[in-house]
Amino acid sequence: MNAQESINGVPVTDGQIAAWVTEAEIGYDVExxxxRGRGRPGRGAEPSQVVAVRFTVEELSVIDARAEREGKTRSEVIREALTISAA
Structure with missing residues (x-):
C-alpha cells in the first residue's frame, strides 16, 4: 500500500481496503x-434544462423577498412567474 493513497486527505489503511474487499465479495443490493441519494432532486419524469437569465440587483431583491415571504425558493418564484406570464 502506498503511504500517500488517501480519500479527501485521509490516508487509506490496509484494514480499510480489506473491509472494502470483503464487502464487495459479499455483494451489493443493486436496488x-x-x-437516488444526495443531490438535487428531479423536477419530473423528463430531464430539465438549465437556462441562464440575468437579473439586476433590484430584481433579485424583489424575487428573494417574495420567496422568503412565501417560503419558496428563488427558482420556484421565477418558474411560477413564467408560468403565469406564458398563460
Missing part, C-alpha cells in the same frame, strides 16, 4: 444502489 439499494439505484435509489
Amino acid at each position: 439499494k444502489l439505484k435509489k
